[in-house]
Every structure is written in structure tokens, then in C-alpha cells.
Amino acid sequence: xxxxxxxxxxxxxxxxxxxxxxxxxxxxxxxxxxxxxxxxxxxxxxxxxxxxxxxxxxxxxxxxxxxxxxxxxxxxxxxxxxxxxxxxxxxxxxxxxxxxxxxxxxxxxxxxxxxxxxxxxxxxxxxxxxxxxxxxxxxxxxxxxxxxxxxxxxxxxxxxxxxxxxxxxxxxxxxxxxxxxxxxxxxxxxxxxxxxxxxxxxxxxxxxxxxxxxxxxxxxxxxxxxxxxxxxxxxxxxxxxxxxxxxxxxxxxxxxxxxxxxxxxxxxxxxxxxxxxxxxxxxxxxxxxxxxxxxxxxxxxxxxxxxxxxxxxxxxxxxxxxxxxxxxxxxxxxxxxxxxxxxxxxxxxxxxxxxxxxxxxxxxxxxxxxxxxxxxxxxxxxxxxxxxxxxxxxxxxxxxxxxxxxxxxxxxxxxxxxxxxxxxxxxxxxxxxxxxxxxxxxxxxxxxxxxxxxxxxxxxxxxxxxxxxxxxxxxxxxxxxxxxxxxxxxxxxxxxxxxxxxxxxxxxxxxxxxxxxxxxxxxxxxxxxxxxxxxxxxxxxxxxxxxxxxxxxxxxxxxxxxxxxxxxxxxxxxxxxxxxxxxxxxxxxxxxxxxxxxxxxxxxxxxxxxxxxxxxxxxxxxxxxxxxxxxxxxxxxxxxxxxxxxxxxxxxxxxxxxxxxxxxxxxxxxxxxxxxxxxxxxxxxxxxxxxxxxxxxxxxxxxxxxxxxxxxxxxxxxxxxxxxxxxxxxxxxxxxxxxxxxxxxxxxxxxxxxxxxxxxxxxxxxxxxxxxxxxxxxxxxxxxxxxxxxxxxxxxxxxxxxxxxxxxxxxxxxxxxxxxxxxxxxxxxxxxxxxxxxxxxxxxxxxxxxxxxxxxxxxxxxxxxxxxxxxxxxxxxxxxxxxxxxxxxxxxxxxxxxxxxxxxxx
Numbered sequence: 001x002x003x004x005x006x007x008x009x010x011x012x013x014x015x016x017x018x019x020x021x022x023x024x025x026x027x028x029x030x031x032x033x034x035x036x037x038x039x040x041x042x043x044x045x046x047x048x049x050x051x052x053x054x055x056x057x058x059x060x061x062x063x064x065x066x067x068x069x070x071x072x073x074x075x076x077x078x079x080x081x082x083x084x085x086x087x088x089x090x091x092x093x094x095x096x097x098x099x100x101x102x103x104x105x106x107x108x109x110x111x112x113x114x115x116x117x118x119x120x121x122x123x124x125x126x127x128x129x130x131x132x133x134x135x136x137x138x139x140x141x142x143x144x145x146x147x148x149x150x151x152x153x154x155x156x157x158x159x160x161x162x163x164x165x166x167x168x169x170x171x172x173x174x175x176x177x178x179x180x181x182x183x184x185x186x187x188x189x190x191x192x193x194x195x196x197x198x199x200x201x202x203x204x205x206x207x208x209x210x211x212x213x214x215x216x217x218x219x220x221x222x223x224x225x226x227x228x229x230x231x232x233x234x235x236x237x238x239x240x241x242x243x244x245x246x247x248x249x250x251x252x253x254x255x256x257x258x259x260x261x262x263x264x265x266x267x268x269x270x271x272x273x274x275x276x277x278x279x280x281x282x283x284x285x286x287x288x289x290x291x292x293x294x295x296x297x298x299x300x301x302x303x304x305x306x307x308x309x310x311x312x313x314x315x316x317x318x319x320x321x322x323x324x325x326x327x328x329x330x331x332x333x334x335x336x337x338x339x340x341x342x343x344x345x346x347x348x349x350x351x352x353x354x355x356x357x358x359x360x361x362x363x364x365x366x367x368x369x370x371x372x373x374x375x376x377x378x379x380x381x382x383x384x385x386x387x388x389x390x391x392x393x394x395x396x397x398x399x400x401x402x403x404x405x406x407x408x409x410x411x412x413x414x415x416x417x418x419x420x421x422x423x424x425x426x427x428x429x430x431x432x433x434x435x436x437x438x439x440x441x442x443x444x445x446x447x448x449x450x451x452x453x454x455x456x457x458x459x460x461x462x463x464x465x466x467x468x469x470x471x472x473x474x475x476x477x478x479x480x481x482x483x484x485x486x487x488x489x490x491x492x493x494x495x496x497x498x499x500x501x502x503x504x505x506x507x508x509x510x511x512x513x514x515x516x517x518x519x520x521x522x523x524x525x526x527x528x529x530x531x532x533x534x535x536x537x538x539x540x541x542x543x544x545x546x547x548x549x550x551x552x553x554x555x556x557x558x559x560x561x562x563x564x565x566x567x568x569x570x571x572x573x574x575x576x577x578x579x580x581x582x583x584x585x586x587x588x589x590x591x592x593x594x595x596x597x598x599x600x601x602x603x604x605x606x607x608x609x610x611x612x613x614x615x616x617x618x619x620x621x622x623x624x625x626x627x628x629x630x631x632x633x634x635x636x637x638x639x640x641x642x643x644x645x646x647x648x649x650x651x652x653x654x655x656x657x658x659x660x661x662x663x664x665x666x667x668x669x670x671x672x673x674x675x676x677x678x679x680x681x682x683x684x685x686x687x688x689x690x691x692x693x694x695x696x697x698x699x700x701x702x703x704x705x706x707x708x709x710x711x712x713x714x715x716x717x718x719x720x721x722x723x724x725x726x727x728x729x730x731x732x733x734x735x736x737x738x739x740x741x742x743x744x745x746x747x748x749x750x751x752x753x754x755x756x757x758x759x760x761x762x763x764x765x766x767x768x769x770x771x772x773x774x775x776x777x778x779x780x781x782x783x784x785x786x787x788x789x790x791x792x793x794x795x796x797x798x799x800x801x802x803x804x805x806x807x808x809x810x811x812x813x814x815x816x817x818x819x820x821x822x823x824x825x826x827x828x829x830x831x832x833x834x835x836x837x838x839x840x841x842x843x844x845x846x847x848x849x850x851x852x853x854x855x856x857x858x859x860x861x862x863x864x865x866x867x868x869x870x871x872x873x874x875x876x877x878x879x880x881x882x883x884x885x886x887x888x889x890x891x892x893x894x895x896x897x898x899x900x901x902x903x904x905x906x
Contacts, residue, residue, distance in 0.1 A: 022732075024058040025087040027051050027069065035091055037669030037726060038071040043078065043244070047797045047853065050669060050726045050734045060732050060797045062856050116558075116568055116588035116601045117220035118662065118675045118720060120144055124212040125240070130802055130849055132253055132863055132899030134293045134316060136204040136212070137162050140235075141890070142789060142806055142847070144217050145720045146742040148782065150888040151334050159335040159369035160399050161188050161203045161431075166219060167679065168716055168744045168783025169232040171201025173609055173654075175222070177236040178207070179345070179359055181407050182226070184427030187458035187491065189614045191635060191687060191706075197778050198687030198708055200458075200614050203429065204235070206363040206403040208341035210248070210295035211312035213240045219720055221658030221679065223607035224570040224586035227485070227552050231607040231656040231681060239345040239359055240297060243308045246906045248296040253899030254287035255321050256869055263324050263885065267876040271885075272330045273322040280322055280330040280370065280394060289321035289334065289894060302348055307355075309346040315339070320368060321894045324874075329883025331370020331394045334894055339365040353413040360406035371395040371534035372883055382522045383533050385439045385447055395438040395534025399455075402430045418469045428459035435500065435532040442504040442520045442528040454496030454538035458614065462487045476560035484553045491613035493544040500537025501621075503530025503701075514701075536621060544617045544637075550576040550610070564592040570605075578616075582608040582653055597667040601675075607656035611638075615685055615708045616651055633690065634697065634705040645696050647754040648688075648707045656681045662720075670725045678717050683710035683752065686779070689772050690819070711771050712751055716783065718744035729794075738791040746783035748776055765824040773833055774818035784890060785809040797853075804847040808890045811840045815879035838880060841873045843891040861901045869896040 027035045034055030041048035042059070043066040051057040061067070061081060070076040074091040081087070122143050124136070133139045137149040141164075149164035163171040171190070176183040186203040215237050222230040257276035264271050272278050276285045292315075299310040316339040325332030343361035350356060375381035376392040384392050409423035432455035439447040466483035495501070502510035505517040511530075519527045531537060552574035559567050568588040575581035586605035593599065619637040636642045638651050662675030688711065690704035691697075697705055721741035728734050753767045761769065786809040793802040817836040823829040849863025872886040872893060880886065886893050 021063050021065070021081065021083070021085070022058060022060050023065075023067070023081055023085060023087055024056070025089060027055040027057065027089045027091060029074070030090060030092055035071060035074065038069055038074075038089075038091070039726075041068045041070070042066070043068050048734070048795070049732060050728045052728045057728065058732055116566055116590040117218065117222075117603050117660065118673055118722075120215075120217040120219070120722065122215045122217065124209055124215050128209045128212075129249065129901065129903055130800070130851060130861055131804070131847065132251060132849065132861070132865060132897065132901060134209065134251060134253075134291060134318075136207055136209050136215075136237075137164050139209060140164070140204070140215065140217070142804060143740070145722060145740040145787065145789075146219060146718065146744065147217065148784060148787070148890055150782075150890055151892055151894075152882075152888050159397065160337070160365070160367040160401060161186050161201075162205065163190050163199065163201050163782075164204060165201075165782055166217070166232040166235075167677065167718060167742075168746045169679065169681070170199040170684070170782070172199040172229060172612060173231040173681075174201075175226050175228075175230040175234045176202040176204065177226070177234060178405070179239055179357075179407070180236060181409075181423060181425045182460075182462055182487075183237075184403075184405065184429060184460040185458060185612070187429045187431050187456040187614060189612075189618045191620075197775070198615065198685055200612050203401075203403065206341075206365075206401070206429075207237060208295065208312055208314035208343055208361075208363070210297055210314050211239055211341070211343035211345070211361070213238045213242075219675065220603055220660055220677070221605045221607045221656060222586070223609075223656070224572045224584040224605055225554065225556055227554075227572065227574055228582075228608060228610045228653075231609055231654070231658070231679070239343065240299065240310050240312065241308055241345060241347070242297075242310065243299040243301045244905070245300075246296070246298050247904065248294070249901050249903040251291070251293040251295075251899060251901040253291045253897055255289035255894045256896040256898070257285055257288055257322075258869060259324060259871060259895060263874070263876075266874070267326075267878070267885070269326055269878065271324045271326065273332065274324050281320075287898075289319055289336075289897075291318040291899075292316070302346070305349040305352075307346075307348045309344065312341070312343045312361075314341040316341075320370070323884055323886075323893055323895075325884040326878050327375070328373050330373045331396075332882060332884030332893075333370070335367050335369035337365055337367045339363065355411050356409070357411065358406070358408045360404075362405075363401075363403040365401045366398070367401065368396055368398045371397050374533055377522070382524075382526055383441050383529055385441055385444055387445050388439050388447065388449060393437055393439070393533075395532075396436040397535050398434045398436055400430075400432045400434065402428075404428050416469075418467055421466045421468075423465070424461070424463045426459070426461045428457065430457045431455045433496070433535055433537070435534050435537075438533045440499050440502070440504070440530060440532055442502075442530040443499060443508060444520065444528070446508055448499055451500035451532040451537060452497045453500045453532055453535055454494050454542075456491070456493045456538075456614070456618075458492075459490045460487065474559070476563050478560070479558045481556040482554060484551065486549070486551045488547065488549045489613055490547045491544065491617060492546070493538050493542050493618070495540045495543055496532075496537030500532045501530075501539040504528075531621075538620065542619055542621075544619070546613055546617050548576060548578045548613060550574055564596075566590040574608075574610075576610055579610065579650075579652060582610075582655075584608060598663065598665050600661075600663045602661040603658070605658045607658060609654040609656075611651035611653065611685055611708075618708075621702060634702040635687075636705050636707055638708050642696060642705065643707050646691055646693070646705070646707065647756045648709050649754065651685060651708060652683060652710055654681055654683050654685060654710070669727055671723070673720075673722045675720045676718070677720070678715070680713070680715050680749075682713045684712050684714055685709070686711035686771060686775070688770055689768075689775055689822075691769060709754070709770075710752060712779070713749045714746055714779075715749050716744065716746045718742060733794065733796045736791075736793040736795075739789070740791075741786070741788040743786050744783055745785065746780055748779065762824070764826050768823055768826075768829055772818055772822070773829060774814040774836075777812065777814040781811050781813055781889070784811055787890070799853075800851045802849050802851075806845045806847075808843050808845070810842045811889045813838045813840070813881070813887050815875070815877070816881060817879050836879070838875050838887065839873065840887070840889045840891075843870050843872065845870055845891060857905055859903045861903070863899060865897040865899070866892070866895060871895060 038051040218234040320336040321333040405427035407425040433453035464485035468481035554572040588603035590601040851861040874885040
């Protein structure tokens, strides 16, 4: 395959540029002064150049081309070539439609560089077309400075919904919007071996990348503006609204299995899936994780007054990857997925000052991930039914995940200049488990091998109205916005089939009365475990159907005190039906210097996050795997009597204080934004360590219990850096440079250990039992010390080449020796930390892609992500939480990915 790729690259380099019409000219402002660094794009294509310092440009285009001239601070202009070889352009100061940001400011004239808080604008359509990255999480991981996402393996539902975060906070502390409207979260709670343990996040991968025009990432606390969950910031996804016709692409890629020899010698164990050999699936493969993505987008005008409808459909199929693992983890690797997406975005004017809009879609995913392996009965593992699996087995946790959403609204401009936006948005996530290649050992030979294990759902409905007006005659401009929202939420757990959760007696009858029924035993007289192996089903005792509602009112304003000084503020009050109310504020300011090239900005705000319904009511009896051994464990609902018996209080909201200070610089094609931040969060909700008091747990037939609790106070400090520069080279080429960076430090300021009444535990033992360094390491690993990305690009009218170099910082985790031998004093904990620390060294990942445009309608991109096949530092002692030779860290464990993409537009 590499030889074929080399031939293809030589072919692309050898192809001569086809003849087209050359257009040149000069760009000036209304006073006749040259405007440097203007972007000139041939409409409907990726062909573009950047004007030089004197406003001059030259571009080769098709005969019937339309050119788009755009630059921050000026109104964009479209001009048809019509056979002309010279086009001189005058740009008028103002704000182009594509420059307006929808997040961070409700001012209709605010651009990304004009905001008082940092906002990244990411061209997702371009990134997806040129990099081979097929999912939104992966795109943001390499394009946004403080965004982090880690693919999981062997972590139950988290294998299927990747937890992601901003500025090192939790997945549920970032609010996600679509077209400015709140997106529903996933019903999944991260519990086992994952980043963001105890959190629920929004599933960004449920949104097709090919439907997205751009993503706006607000890196600042925004609870006063948008409500709960916006402690770390806001991600706003803006859907495509183009009407140029039909476009799309076909992407194919695969991961190299060449991870290197010598692993067995280092570990002293027989390993699986090394160099594509001795694989769990029985195949020898040089490449796996084969990925196919087919996407289509169609946009068309409605009427003659700016109405449109835009459709996107996307089909994605990705196979599992398999990487080196031990005998108890033969299926270490990332999950497979078959996904179908559909999205629609439309606006229809009803009159000159009224329009209706709607957007939404459906995502369905059929996913597959391997759980920890079970040995054979002859090897001493009675979780395997000998007649079904004489050599043991590796269960498969599969899921059907469905996300649906619809948002409908009406916008109206009143005669007095006020704008009104009335909207209703509904969304639902449904997550159902199917366990395959498994058994219920207590059923013996009668056990099925596939199980419907039940699942969970979360729905959300929001009705809101926003009123806003911009006053040109107040100082240098005043914008006022206010409104209200009413939100309802519904969380539920539904049971699986009886064989997925039941323990059977010696007569093959589900045990309902332990006092009279005898548990089924193996030939050694040992009790056989019940439930489906890999993931036990939800029982009727787990079933939940809970609702809550809340309403909020807010005021948001920005005043341009002078042309150079902006001041803004926001107030918000929210009240919840199940836990109380919250009041928050935000203050922000920006001051321009050096003829608007330099600006300083800063903000202060308070924030909050309400405990989710899932954190309050989620409960499950599951099997925790520790050093290859299974431990029956209970995750107890926050409102249960068991939770109260251990002294855990009712969940309350998380409270935050945010401060940021930074500057922006924009001149001659170079832009820079550097922003420092401080985020204090009190009463963060965490998942506790295991409690083992058998006086309480004995009757429940479990060995350990965990709980959701407002467990820690944290302080996060850091620095975000974004530098970009574009320049023209010659008559029809341009260069682009970009550097993104994040420096981050998370400190656990306090552990809120409960008062364990009636317990004889010491204070040290209580703290270590509640939230040990083992769990603290998960929290800290989600906030890596740094990430830097350097992006380099060169393009002509036909050819482009892009390179991306991403440096990930060192990550340290504590392995399962903490659970195997729990310390009870700080001295014991310090000693254990010296041997249980797994260090994953810093890594540099290099991505490279090349593109060639054969015609105006057809282009080809080839490339490699992780070109040099870089892996995390291997751990050879077998204690890692993932069961392979590496844990889940930002660099990923899949290795080199080679891809090609054929794009088209008509």
C-alpha cells in the first residue's frame, strides 16, 4: 500500500496545472488606502490566495468564476469575473456575515477578534476535507488549544461515547450549542476506567462533521449568559447554509498494526495482537480499523429573499483496532462503529422582517467494543461455561445509540428596532446495550450467548425567547439582550432481558428468594456468578424514570464606551425543581490600542453546574476488573438508603469563579490571541472510591460500592495561545502558519471527605477510602500540562500540502495496585505511589496531507495522521486500567492512519 501511495504522490507532483483565466487587481478601502492580507476565494471551491502588503493579488480561476473578497472589519464582497483580467475592489468597513460570531456575545456586530473573551473560529468543512479526520472530537483535538479527548478501551459505554473537555475540566462542564441553541447531553455516565469519571457529557460525534460550517469555541466561563454547564466554556456548532448545489466526498483509511517486536520479552507474558499476529479475531493483518466515510451535502435557495434549505447525510463504518494486550485483555483496542447521520438546516423569510427557521437531525450508531477476557473453567475461571467456551472467551459490549433533535423558531424585527427570537428545541439520546459472545454462568449449558442488557435515555426540551437591540446613538454603540428559558429533562433506565441480570439457582430458576433457593454451583462446589459477562444487564430494580424542570431569566449587554473601549456584563437567575436556585454574573472589557491592531481584554464571572439527573439517579450492579479478577460492585443512586448509610449527602450544584486576562493583535495577515485564565470550582461532583463495609453491603451480594458526591474543590490555571499568519507567495500561491498552545495546571485544593458516622476509620483512612490518589490521577489526567500544535500550509490554485505537528505533554496515572492493596495511612499511600505510578512520556505527532484539484468539481487528498507511528510509553507490568500496554491518553493507541479522500461538488 505504501508503494502505491508513493506512485500516487509522484503522479500528483508531476501533473501540470490546467490552463485557466488569470485575474489580478488591487484592493483598497473607502479612502483609497490599500487593504493588505485580504482573502480572495473562488466561490464554491477551495481555490484562493491572500493579497500582499500593498493589496495586490493574482489568481487563476475558471472562466465563469465568482470571487469572494473578505477581511476582518470589512463587509465581504462577491464579484463575477465575466472574462475580465483585471478586477480592482473597494471594501467598505463593516462586518461580513461570515465573521459574526454567535457565541460569547449577543451583539450582532461582534467578530471573533472584537470579543472581550477568547473565541476560536474553526473551519470544520476545510479541516474534514483535508485531514482525513472523520469525527468532530478528533477534529477539535488537533485544532482547538485547550480541547482534549481520549479514546477509551474496556471502559463499558465510554468506549462508544468519547469523553471530551475544555481547559482540563469535566466533560459536563462545557456547554454545547447548535446554531446558538442548547444541545442535549448523552444519557451515559462515565464510570469505569475513563477520563471524566462521574460525568455525563455531550456526544459531539453524534453530529456529522460534513453538516458543519464552522465551530466556535468560547474559552471562558459563560454561565451568566447561557446557564448551567458553561463553567469551562461553550462550543457552538454552526450548520452549513450554502446553496451552491451538491457536494460531498468518499474517505477511506486504515491503521497500521506495525507496533514493533520484542514486547513479549519485556513483559514476560504471552501477548496478543503484536505486529498484526496472534490476534483475537484470528486474522493476520498489516492494517486494521478500516474506515469508510461517505458524505453528501445539498443546498438550495427557497424563494428570492434569502431563504434556503441545506441537507446533509453521512455514512461512517469503522472496524475495531487490536493492539498488544495480556491474556486477560485480548481485545485491547478502539471500538468499531457503523453510523448513519442526517441533518437539515433551513430558513424561510415570511416577510421583510420575519423569518422561520428549523434545524435538526438523527444519528444512529451500531457500535462494538471488547470487554476484558474470561479464562476457561480449566484455568480456574468459573465465569466461563465449559460447554460453550472450553477455551474461555472475550465478551463484546455492543450498543445501539440514537440521537434525535429538532429546533424550530421565529425571528422578527419590530418597527422600533428590537429583534425577537422565539424558539423551541427538543433532543433525546437513547443508549441500549447488547452483550455478545458471552454467557450467564449460573445458567450453565442453558445460557444464551447474546443478551439484551437494557439501557438508558435522556431527553430535554427548551422553550425560550430572546429580545435584543443595538443602539447606534448611545456612546459608540450599545447592545442589550434579555430573555427567558424554560427547560424540562427526563432521565430513565430500562431493564434488559431476565437472563442478562439474574442469578439462577440449582434448578435453573432465577433467584427471587435467597432464603429458600440455592445458588447454582460448579463442579468444585463454588457459587456461579449470574448476569451476562462483560456487562450485566439492568434489572427492574435499577429502572428509573425521573423528570425535572427549571426556568431562567437573563440580561446581557455590551457598551462601546468609546471606539476603543468596550465594557460588557451579564446577569442570570435560574431555579430548579429538584435542588434550588442559582444567581450568576459576568463582567468583561476590551481596550484597543495602536490603531486597533492591539487590544487587551479580560473578564470576571461566576458560574454553576447543576447535578445531572443521571448523577442523582443512576445505579447499577456491575463487575469491576482488578488485576484480572472480577469484583461484584454497586454504583448506588445518590438518593438511595445505601448511599445515606455511608454518610454521602444529597448532591448540590458545583460553583465556579472564572477570571481571564489577555490580548489580541492583528496586522498585515498576522493575528495573535494570548489569554491567561483561573478557574476555581467548589463541590465538583466525583465518583468515589470503593467502600467495602459488608455490614451494609452483605445483603446486596456485592463486595464494594461507589457513589456520586460533591467530593473536591479544584483550581485550574493556564494560558491559551493562538497565532496565525497568511502571506502570498508569487502570483498565485500562499503560505499559512498557525500555532495553537495550551499550558494548564489543575490543583486539587480540598477533598470534602464526609463524616462517616459510626465508623471507626481514622481521618487518613477515611480520605483514602473516599477519593484516593488513584482516583485523583484520573481527574488530573484529564487536565494535561500542555499541548502545542504547529500547522503549516502551502497552496496554489490546484495543489495544496499541509503539515501538522502536535506535542502532547507527559501524563501520569496510578494503576490498579491501589485497588489490589488499598493503603489506610498517608505513609502507606506515599510508598505505594512510588511503585504504582504509570508515566506516559510526552509525544510528538506529525500529520501530513497533500491535495490536488483535477477540475473545478473534483479533488483528491491523500495523507497520513501520526505519520511516524508514535505510541504511548508502554507499561509492561499488567496493572494498567485498560488491560493493554497503555492507558487512555491524548496521543491515542491506534498508531499510523493512512487515508485518501475524493471530494466533489456540482
